[in-house]
Amino acid sequence: MLDLKNVTYSYQAKFGRVNTPTILNLNAHIDDGEFICILGPSGCGKTSLLNLIAGFERPDSGEISILGSEIDGPGVDRGVVFQSDDALFPWLTARENVEFGLKMKNIPPSERRRISDNYLDLVHLEKHKEKYPSELSGGMKQRIQIARVLANAPAVMLMDEPFGALDAQTRTKLQDDLIDIWQETKKTVLFITHDIAESITLADRIFVMAKGPGSNISKIFNVTMDRPRNRGDVEFGRLWEEINSSLHL
Amino acid sequence: MWTNMIAKRWPALASILFFLVLWHLISSNYFEPAFFPTPVITLKAAWKLLVGGELFQHITESLRRIYIGFVIGSLLAIPIGLIMGSSRIAELSLDPFVQFFRFVPAIAWLTPMVLWFGIGETSKILIIIYTTIFIVIVNTIAGVKNISKNKMRAASCLGANDYQRFIYVTLPGSIPFILTGMRLAMGNSFATVVAAEMVAAKNGLGYLIFNSRLWMATDDIFVGIIFLGGLGLLTDLFFRFAIQRFAHNYQHTN
Numbered sequence A: 001m002l003d004l005k006n007v008t009y010s011y012q013a014k015f016g017r018v019n020t021p022t023i024l025n026l027n028a029h030i031d032d033g034e035f036i037c038i039l040g041p042s043g044c045g046k047t048s049l050l051n052l053i054a055g056f057e058r059p060d061s062g063e064i065s066i067l068g069s070e071i072d073g074p075g076v077d078r079g080v081v082f083q084s085d086d087a088l089f090p091w092l093t094a095r096e097n098v099e100f101g102l103k104m105k106n107i108p109p110s111e112r113r114r115i116s117d118n119y120l121d122l123v124h125l126e127k128h129k130e131k132y133p134s135e136l137s138g139g140m141k142q143r144i145q146i147a148r149v150l151a152n153a154p155a156v157m158l159m160d161e162p163f164g165a166l167d168a169q170t171r172t173k174l175q176d177d178l179i180d181i182w183q184e185t186k187k188t189v190l191f192i193t194h195d196i197a198e199s200i201t202l203a204d205r206i207f208v209m210a211k212g213p214g215s216n217i218s219k220i221f222n223v224t225m226d227r228p229r230n231r232g233d234v235e236f237g238r239l240w241e242e243i244n245s246s247l248h249l
Numbered sequence B: 001m002w003t004n005m006i007a008k009r010w011p012a013l014a015s016i017l018f019f020l021v022l023w024h025l026i027s028s029n030y031f032e033p034a035f036f037p038t039p040v041i042t043l044k045a046a047w048k049l050l051v052g053g054e055l056f057q058h059i060t061e062s063l064r065r066i067y068i069g070f071v072i073g074s075l076l077a078i079p080i081g082l083i084m085g086s087s088r089i090a091e092l093s094l095d096p097f098v099q100f101f102r103f104v105p106a107i108a109w110l111t112p113m114v115l116w117f118g119i120g121e122t123s124k125i126l127i128i129i130y131t132t133i134f135i136v137i138v139n140t141i142a143g144v145k146n147i148s149k150n151k152m153r154a155a156s157c158l159g160a161n162d163y164q165r166f167i168y169v170t171l172p173g174s175i176p177f178i179l180t181g182m183r184l185a186m187g188n189s190f191a192t193v194v195a196a197e198m199v200a201a202k203n204g205l206g207y208l209i210f211n212s213r214l215w216m217a218t219d220d221i222f223v224g225i226i227f228l229g230g231l232g233l234l235t236d237l238f239f240r241f242a243i244q245r246f247a248h249n250y251q252h253t254n
Helices: A046-054 A094-104 A109-122 A138-151 A168-185 A196-202 A234-247 B002-030 B039-051 B054-086 B088-101 B106-117 B121-146 B149-157 B162-173 B175-196 B205-215 B218-246
Strands: A002-009 A023-030 A035-039 A061-066 A078-081 A156-160 A188-193 A205-209 A217-222
Touching (some): A023 A046, A109 A138, A168 A196, B054 B162, B054 B205, B149 B162, B175 B218
Parallel strands (some): A035 A205
Antiparallel strands (some): A002 A061, A205 A217
């Protein structure tokens, strides 16, 4: 459903483009319903890749298409969960944040309410629907972001290190819940992380990006373990070692 | 309730009391009343003006001019600032004028204003509008620029078009800065009303201050000064209370 062909992208500096591209000749194909993790060290261009797919940035060359049509700017078919909770609207309640996209589409209030109820329940914010983001914890704010994207029914959910700023316990809980949500909604997910264990816990396939500049997907790991996955498993540890050594080539 | 408030605010009350005592000691020991009236003399002058009904009229007239000018100025400035903050063309074409005029104080326009608009209320209110508008514009622009990129991007992904982004993100997202600008502008409006009322006014605290100089009625000047400051202080308190009460959730923004 998502295709990237020979994508090259240079970071837009203040004056013109930087000569050495961040991403060079990147190719990838993602199937409908897949959970993909993009794993790589910081500065490897994984956020640039997400920005390209989201349509926030344009590639220098190459082609990115979703469901056969080329990407030309941001669109409702691609929902983004941002790392920072500054993407939420603090003047709106959790419910109003989730209903934002529906309101833009002029969906009537009663229908909006039904949809927001559904997704707020799904992300376990039943008791916090009418609260403002400032009244909620970091983990809960990321739950609002997830519900806000899902309520808008995108074809793919793009997640840019969404749990990176959370403490370890909250992160683990959100990973588990995300898998439940994914299994329930059958949404295609593209999840960016620099945490190897996180990628093994979540993904069907892990795309490893090497350290830049000029990076692309250097290796793909298939994760076939049954979900929910246990970090104590032998297979988990073996895969961790394998991925870790591939990152330090 | 009152005892509670006093307990909480005691440093403010203590410092005001200290200031009054200091004022009294300096003015009564070292100066003639006509040069520097004591608090008691000022209070007596205020009482006289109050009983005569003049003071009340001065206050209401000044406040009317301040509030009308302030409200019109803010209502003009907010949309201009939002558009300048959102559109590069609008910003580049209007910014030179904003930066030019905000450095020319309202008082410099007194004579042209009177020439063009007469000595009536219009020129006085225009001067207050003038002093309000540029501060609110500059702050509104800053507010728009301060909205996180992620919010605009999120809105785009959620299907908002340019117009919807402006109404549902840019406008609410800049409210904290707009309110800060308005608070600053309110201070300027109080300062400028004195200048505005130099324009052949027959009333207002500015008139009281300015006219009293002709009779060396220093005590009346002090009454005007104290009421201007006091009313400004109360207005600001009210403004802050309103922000706290109604715009609380806009403040957690970045």
